[in-house]
Amino acid sequence: MEMSDLVAASLVVVSLAGCPADSATGRSLRHAPSDPATLARGQEVYSSQCALCHGAEGRGDGEFAFLLDPRPRDLTAARFRIASTANRVPTDADLFDTITRGMPGSAMPPWGHLPEADRWALVAHVRRAGRMALEAQAAGRGKDAAAAAAWALGRTTPGEVLEAPAPPAERPEDLARGRLVYLERCAACHGPGGRGDGAQVQVTDEGDPIRPRDFTAGAFKGGNDPAQVWRSIRGGLRGTPMPATTDLSGDDTWRLVRYVLSLVPPGAAALAAQGPFTIHARRVEALPPDAEVTFDEAWAAQPATWIPLMALAQRAGRAPGVLVQAIHDANRVAVRLTWEDATSDASEARQEAFTDGAAVQLSAEAAPPLFAMGGPRGSVEIWHWKASRQADKDAGRFHDVDAAWPALTVDRYDMQRNLPPGARVDYATAGAERHDPVYQTGWGAGNPLSGPEAPRPCLDYLASGPGTLRGQPAEAQNIAGAGHWGGGAWHVAYLRPLVGDAHDVALRPGQAVSVAFAVWDGAARDRDGQKAVTTWHRLMVD
Numbered sequence: 001m002e003m004s005d006l007v008a009a010s011l012v013v014v015s016l017a018g019c020p021a022d023s024a025t026g027r028s029l030r031h032a033p034s035d036p037a038t039l040a041r042g043q044e045v046y047s048s049q050c051a052l053c054h055g056a057e058g059r060g061d062g063e064f065a066f067l068l069d070p071r072p073r074d075l076t077a078a079r080f081r082i083a084s085t086a087n088r089v090p091t092d093a094d095l096f097d098t099i100t101r102g103m104p105g106s107a108m109p110p111w112g113h114l115p116e117a118d119r120w121a122l123v124a125h126v127r128r129a130g131r132m133a134l135e136a137q138a139a140g141r142g143k144d145a146a147a148a149a150a151w152a153l154g155r156t157t158p159g160e161v162l163e164a165p166a167p168p169a170e171r172p173e174d175l176a177r178g179r180l181v182y183l184e185r186c187a188a189c190h191g192p193g194g195r196g197d198g199a200q201v202q203v204t205d206e207g208d209p210i211r212p213r214d215f216t217a218g219a220f221k222g223g224n225d226p227a228q229v230w231r232s233i234r235g236g237l238r239g240t241p242m243p244a245t246t247d248l249s250g251d252d253t254w255r256l257v258r259y260v261l262s263l264v265p266p267g268a269a270a271l272a273a274q275g276p277f278t279i280h281a282r283r284v285e286a287l288p289p290d291a292e293v294t295f296d297e298a299w300a301a302q303p304a305t306w307i308p309l310m311a312l313a314q315r316a317g318r319a320p321g322v323l324v325q326a327i328h329d330a331n332r333v334a335v336r337l338t339w340e341d342a343t344s345d346a347s348e349a350r351q352e353a354f355t356d357g358a359a360v361q362l363s364a365e366a367a368p369p370l371f372a373m374g375g376p377r378g379s380v381e382i383w384h385w386k387a388s389r390q391a392d393k394d395a396g397r398f399h400d401v402d403a404a405w406p407a408l409t410v411d412r413y414d415m416q417r418n419l420p421p422g423a424r425v426d427y428a429t430a431g432a433e434r435h436d437p438v439y440q441t442g443w444g445a446g447n448p449l450s451g452p453e454a455p456r457p458c459l460d461y462l463a464s465g466p467g468t469l470r471g472q473p474a475e476a477q478n479i480a481g482a483g484h485w486g487g488g489a490w491h492v493a494y495l496r497p498l499v500g501d502a503h504d505v506a507l508r509p510g511q512a513v514s515v516a517f518a519v520w521d522g523a524a525r526d527r528d529g530q531k532a533v534t535t536w537h538r539l540m541v542d
Contacts, residue, residue, distance in 0.1 A: 178257075
């Protein structure tokens with residue numbers, strides 16, 4: 001099956017399941033509570049879920065900020081993109097919606113899986129953090145405490161809500177009129193076809209590079225609701241080159257909204273919706289052998305769940321999402337990932353070469369830790385596959401630098417085993433398998449990534465936060481599986497016992513665990529933290 005067919009099939013799955021409902025249902029609660037307990041809870045949730053990117057004090061300088069493009073918002077500046085008000089200061093409901101929905105086109109994920117009370121607590125914390133920072137800024141300029149507080153309050157108090165008027169009746173000529181307005185007002189940046197391919201040299205008020213929105217991707221920063229699109233066009237996006245259009249007539253604004261939304265291809269908005277989703281591991285009589293797990297016919301009868309990917313660094317050409325399937329036979333579980341990739345990148349022998357890869361992350365916690373490799377209060381299990389390891393296994397040998405430069409005579413290994421004193425190295429037979437592991441320390445220490453034999457394509461890891469990734473011991477490496485590239489897509493399957501050793505996340509029929517995914521694109525020079533990811537979803541073992 002071609003990748004285009006798989007994407008089309010995923011649209012059927014999405015349409016049958018229904019698009020994920022907007023979980024920002026707290027419109028009746030228009031103001032976040034500000035009692036001490038709520039503020040304390042907001043600080044706690046922020047520290048565990050948000051500080052890694054936004055920084056401990058909210059200045060956009062977190063540990064992961066250097067990986068992200070666009071960079072995380074400096075919350076202490078109290079300048080936000082999405083607001084429904086005339087003065088572009090967001091209401092509490094705006095902040096709640098942004099936290100719930102995330103910011104499509106950035107690394108800001110949706111946090112709809114958090115309890116609603118925690119999201120309102122985050123709103124209270126973010127509002128207070130911005131206000132306190134502005135007070136400190138004013139005090140540093142010589143204002144007394146009362147004046148500083150009043151100034152900060154004025155800068156952070158939402159103005160009148162921009163209520164979109166009732167749209168005019170649709171007429172056949174409206175799209176034509178909307179296109180004329182678009183070409184005059186919008187095409188210079190967003191491009192004549194709305195693909196974001198107009199003016200590319202743009203910066204935010206903070207001096208960071210920014211790209212025009214690609215409307216054809218189906219994801220708008222403030223959501224696809226026509227009234228919200230109207231507010232974004234009318235009021236602009238604060239701090240960006242996107243200007244307000246208050247000089248447009250009301251009817252022309254609506255015609256422009258309708259034309260912009262018409263640029264979204266059918267089904268694109270559904271494919272961009274972040275979920276959360278539930279992947280069902282269906283029961284089958286028997287799982288295929290390890291070597292056949294990727295293409296066994298059992299997969300053809302299983303539904304696939306489309307999970308959109310969030311690229312931590314934005315660029316054109318990235319896979320928009322991954323199709324996930326899961327099956328089990330009451331003893332073992334198999335999970336298959338399929339995603340678009342125009343090229344197979346399966347070598348790491350050269351310094352400038354990077355490999356494709358994919359990972360499945362699991363947490364058994366009722367309240368899972370941060371999806372970015374867990375945290376001190378909750379470890380995660382990670383199944384990691386790399387195309388380079390798959391190539392080594394398929395070839396039956398470790399591809400060392402001699403595979404990249406077979407005739408490079410300076411690539412010499414004088415620690416060749418059983419080399420008589422004074423004998424010259426035979427470069428034709430000086431591969432890694434002839435080395436003495438005493439001098440090849442990774443191999444000698446038993447590192448599964450360093451030995452000359454063909455490694456396992458899939459490895460099992462544990463992590464309890466960034467920088468804590470550690471491989472499970474050799475005797476606990478019970479992940480099998482394989483990957484295959486063809487037709488412009490990777491198909492990668494993992495196979496593991498439902499209940500492994502004490503370190504594994506147990507998967508039991510009738511129970512669900514949290515699951516997240518990651519994809520590395522070697523052609524985009526992805527490695528380590530540079531990748532595309534998802535937030536937490538649910539894996540239910542039927």
